[in-house]
Amino acid sequence: MPKIKKNVNDENKCPNKLMAQKRSKPVFKFDMKRILKERQAECEFWEKNAQIDKEMKVLDVLFQKEVNKTINQSDDKLVLAKSGYVIFDPSKFNVNFEENYNMTGSYYSQQLLLMSIERNELEAIIIFNNLMKSNWSPVFKDVQLILSNWGADLNSLTDGTLLKCQINDCKNFKRHNFELVMKFISYNIDKNNKTFSEDELLTLAQYIAKISFDQYCGQMINVIQQLFTACIETALQEDDDASIITFAQELYSQYNIKLLKMVVDLFLPLEGKIMKKVYTYITFKLYKSLLEKTNNMSAFPTNIKEWFVQDLVDKDFFNRRPKRILYRLIRLLEHVVIVFDLYRDEKKLSDMYDFLNFMVKPTGLSDSLRLVNILDQWRLQLFRLHVNRKNA
8 A cells, every 4th residue: 555645734734832942042153254354444444544634634734824824913803793694593592591681792702602603614713713812701601602592402401311412403503613612611611710600510511411412512522521521620629529429420310321421422531530530430330230239338449359340240140131231341341441450450350351251152242343352452451461470
């Protein structure tokens, strides 16, 4: 009797549910060629970027020479506002100043406001140079007036909600307007720290912190960082831990999900002792939060060894947590290790490297070129320490 072939496509056949649910995990493959290729492309990018920077510096020198030619050194009179030039747009005025406050302010305030929207960069720089030559300093109201004129909602710049764009109409000013205003305000805060009160400086620092996340203004991070540093270093005293913690806690509470970006953009490289204390508070609090050590009430690390992960958690800690916790922790330690010079303790840093390297591999995070580079930097520095110690 001939055998009847089984129909493998029989729709009535019950599928093996266990086989359907069982899926093999992809095996991690360390592709050295791919990593080297990506790093080579990255090196080529930075080489081209350095060449462009050199060319831009040459252009800046030539441009500044042209600007200097237009300035009459014997005439301190500022550029007058053009006839019919709209300096202030009342429709953007969303803050309550004093009832008798003049919208255009003094002659110098008017020139500062004009500089903030002058679309011709050369003319804006001429106004900037003349303002720098004058003995006039803006007040807090002048800064608020400019921000309002740019379309900023000043209330949103100090509340806890992080909006996508804090300045609603970026078409109202150009890059040179923003940079010149930030530079001039920073210069005057450093020159005369009595023009702004402590509360005004800290409020301005909050404005700047929020603006740094703006899609357009955040591209000009150098002048943003310069003004932010000037406000913090002028407003706070190094020995006043209570005021430093209060301000740092406000930043921590408002930007909890964006802290890594904020501490890198606004604080690094660190300039000033007070900036370092604020940075220390924020990073240490975030570090302890990631490791779920919130019962520790210490505001600042009392010992350099408090930064070593392997002493605070066991190896199973990250297996029970989302991968993003380990990712954020390594990103945080990327700059903390350098800023606080953890390389001073070679043995402890070597243990940290082994611990984190062991944790990265099973999670699949070793596919991230960024994390691989961070761990490689630590390993390279450890190798240098080892060689120096052997040769000593």
